[in-house]
Amino acid sequence: MIHETYSTNWLLARWETMTRIRRAEEAIAQMVERGEARCPCHLAIGQEAVAAGVCAALTRRDSVWGGHRSHGHYLAKGGSLEGLFAEILGKETGCSGGRGGSMHLAAPEVGILGTVPIVAATVPLAAGAAFAYRMRGEDRVAVSFFGDGALEEGALHETMNAAALYRLPVIFICENNLYSSHLHWSERRVADNLDKAGEFHSIPGDRVDGNDVVAVYEAALAAAGRARAGEGPSLIECRTFRWRGHVGASYDLDVGVKRRGELSQWIERDPIARVQAALSRRFVRGMDERRAEIDREIQGALEAARRAPSPPPGRVLEHVWQEAACAR
């Protein structure tokens, strides 16, 4: 639970990050329902503590890598709200220039070199970035966020071997939300032991309550410490649950995925409500204003995104190749 050793300010910062993600994704859900957002959107509502807890353990120069469900990673690492909304609306001012939509987000200035929706695809890329940091002797860590389904892809296992062998400063964050699209984990494997995924390569594995931002933070901080100390990779299984469906705004109950019971249990374990309860135990005031402030921020970003222009069709062939490499 929420440890007493954390300052109110620290807890407030996590609450704020999680609430920003939650409210932004709720806004996106509405955009999807209205047909305003047309690209496939995978919402992580309910999983906010993982992104917020991990990114709290990182510096701006560390990189994070994600997949199809990465709005939270992007925002927690410091990506701009307006860039996210504009991207989802296919606008030129989007964080990927309107070329990616929800599933392809970038914010190089805060260490997001790209999230992409091929399952497990960015896992070796994160390890490769870590390889670069190690080679250059930089004090940086790469974080790979992936789902429980991604552990079914062979490339992930190859990458764990390489990460262990080269003692790479990479952290594997498995967001185990129990489902890979419509399939429960028990339909995809025989054991509920994802924290053991790296054991074959002697990668330390931790299992934490992914709805407890402090637990996630502490595990990530320990892993980052090992990475920075040259002790190599770690894996953290964060057990959590996505409230919404695999894709889009609905709750999956419409498509025959039987998870109504689970869902209500997990909603009771709302990661934001838990921090909020801790804050109210400390008699922190003004939470409503804080939430209203976040909502104004979101509203402002959304309106700016709406006003932004679409990419002109005439430039559809641009950026296939680059003339000169981007400074990095």
Next chain:
Amino acid sequence: MIHETYSTNWLLARWETMTRIRRAEEAIAQMVERGEARCPCHLAIGQEAVAAGVCAALTRRDSVWGGHRSHGHYLAKGGSLEGLFAEILGKETGCSGGRGGSMHLAAPEVGILGTVPIVAATVPLAAGAAFAYRMRGEDRVAVSFFGDGALEEGALHETMNAAALYRLPVIFICENNLYSSHLHWSERRVADNLDKAGEFHSIPGDRVDGNDVVAVYEAALAAAGRARAGEGPSLIECRTFRWRGHVGASYDLDVGVKRRGELSQWIERDPIARVQAALSRRFVRGMDERRAEIDREIQGALEAARRAPSPPPGRVLEHVWQEAACAR
């Protein structure tokens, strides 16, 4: 060591299989040295107990699947000597019609539907055959032979998950000869624990002395029993060593692979000598004649292979597509 409970006949049969493999591969080594065999040949001299022990636990209707180093698997399962030699010499009468050379062997009549040299490629195929057996309700087992290097390929890990999930009657035999071409295992991974490769998928793993044909047999028999009983896959790590180089007839010492010390130790653990010692403790006679008989068999097969015609060049486009499926 050689268990007293096995009959002399049983031990003699294993000795004969191993000796046939050994002598055939020594003949192939000579063919390579003479330039008579031109295709890449990967010899398993020193590893004979794995093929012989595993195949002793199988029936003709079970299938085995191999890779680039599969002369032993082919012979132990009952493939013809003449077909092997002719294939290596690129003759029309080869077990693959002269289309495969040493690295592509087939003997469908004894359950070898193809061995191929892409590392780990036949592992999912073996599982697929097992899937077919299970679906059809047949009492058959598929055996996948692969090296320690193959565990570095992601597809193998994907396959283990599937095999566990579907409880497939497949046995994963890892011939751990400590090297993957020029690289010692310690240059490729951090832990010496290949028997644990399936643990993440709850696949029982066994580690046996791969130079002890009885130990291999017993582990394989237990695994086959589990498979036939519907209890799913097993993995057996057989620790062994190839005496010759990765490819060709030499001992690798020429190409800077530093394994001279290891090599002499492993030669002392010759799997054939061990059975032979057990037989001589039982005062079995006529071993020299038996060996001479095997050599005559090999010589006869080799001569027949040499006499056989090369494939006529005009048929190089045949079998790209089939007109009708082969009966199976």
Next chain:
Amino acid sequence: MRTLSYAQAIREAHAQLLASDARVFVIGQGLWSPWYAGSSLEDLDQEFSCARMVDTPVSESAASGLALGAALAGMRPIVFHPRMDFMLLALDPIVNQAANWSYMFAGQVSAPLVVRAVVNRGGEQGAQHSQAVHAMFMHVPGLKVVMPSTPYDAKGLLIAAIEDPNPVLYIDDRWLYGATGPVPEAMYQVPIGRAALRRKGSDVTLVGISFMAAEAVKAAETLAGEGIDAEVIDLRSLKPWDQEMVIESAQKTGRAVVADPGWRTAGASAEIAAEISAQAFRELRAPVERVTLPDAPAPTSRTEERAYYPGAADIAEAARRTLKRPASKEAAA
């Protein structure tokens, strides 16, 4: 005859194959979900059991390898890839293994595997969820490749693919799922390797692949209104492809447009254009035109998607070019 949609026709072929041949099963990612296969596999898991409709973990390579192994062992699997992009993770079992198996063992072992890949473009999905890379597979000896554009062919080619003793890549396009047409109730095969003449004409030959074959039919209607009599051939099979029908038509009309839903460079359109150019060398009265995707990944935004995907208007325009007719007003605009 009954009318079915393209998706229904695919589903019916699956259902009839599953009902009539115990060796048939389907394996791959997304079988039990409406997100992946649309209605093309709807409820087949309930009708034929999850044991024969095997929705797998996210393991494209192992799923494809498993299917191949089962095929080698005598089954008739269909391995399903809900997007062609994901199938790129399974190139070893498909290209190195399935395609080569018969050849490497001189025909002793058959690999009767059907690989089904769905092209699922547009919808602002972008570069990794839109690819139509059939040309890569058309290049590979030992594979057959089919791409139906009508409900009739969608059913008949799937049945033919299962009956074929070779690995067949069956590619369907979500943009066609709603298209309707007559589909016989009985099982039937559409021969692999034979194109379909969709319209007889004398002025120009339009060769279309998959979705672009449907667009070519529309283009021909437009052209007819302008007094241009186009012959339309739906290629249906990419490997082998019906050189005879295509070349004869090009020789007759002297003009050809190849319309391909894939990229231009080294695409399927290149092969067909090269062969027409060589084999109808004397008869051709204009360079062969190619209407393809531009050499760029798929964008996401609606504006860019519109600029990216060609259609009937582009085919008609290319046909006019072969006839040196002035560009249409919209095209010029």
Next chain:
Amino acid sequence: MRTLSYAQAIREAHAQLLASDARVFVIGQGLWSPWYAGSSLEDLDQEFSCARMVDTPVSESAASGLALGAALAGMRPIVFHPRMDFMLLALDPIVNQAANWSYMFAGQVSAPLVVRAVVNRGGEQGAQHSQAVHAMFMHVPGLKVVMPSTPYDAKGLLIAAIEDPNPVLYIDDRWLYGATGPVPEAMYQVPIGRAALRRKGSDVTLVGISFMAAEAVKAAETLAGEGIDAEVIDLRSLKPWDQEMVIESAQKTGRAVVADPGWRTAGASAEIAAEISAQAFRELRAPVERVTLPDAPAPTSRTEERAYYPGAADIAEAARRTLKRPASKEAAA
């Protein structure tokens, strides 16, 4: 100028890149062994340390992904695949990721990755150790593809590939490793996208790729003896390819032969033949000829290998066909 072999030239390019640019490293399978890279990487591990010459586990996909990740993070890696066949296990990082990265993020992030693949044919190795599937990659937007045929280009194109901000697939052929030629000692770049004129001629244009470019030079010598004056173009770059030089030459000679070490159908030769046919439509006096591998996997036996691999004689024969000259005696025999 010094003379180096093709393999030495590749090695020198690596050595100079490693020496001059701390961002460069090499990663892949077989770097420390003579079995895989021949002498093209000899002793580089000792010269530059195993930390910059990273011989990996057998994990093509992860090795390629790692290299890409390092490239995105500012390094200049060369990921090594000792056989192109093995690279098919790494299609996701190469085709889905590297090729698309710039486009998907509107140019904000560069993917300066060099993928080196070796074509290692013949030697009775068979279907899975001989493939030359450059056409598959030529099809993919976002990738560049180069295939040097001379020591000079082998060095200059590798350096150009590293300097290029885009993912470049560099393909060398073991059959060329022993070929010798002048190679400057200094570092230099051969521009990607430009072909090389190997011989001026007026009767027929021979366009060669990689090993087949070297064979085309030989074919031109044979043809010269028969009074046929062939122009020889070594394509060097497949993507982008030098349409200008090729088309101008074909327009001039009116005849063209494309010689490609890959398969025929939907191969690189199809693209080049299609473009020549279209862009030199008026000038062509004979159909464009394609000399390629047959559409079959590689066999193993020496007799079948001889029948399988085309060479200079086949190119010469194709050139004669474009000129309607009688077939040579050997060819007829």
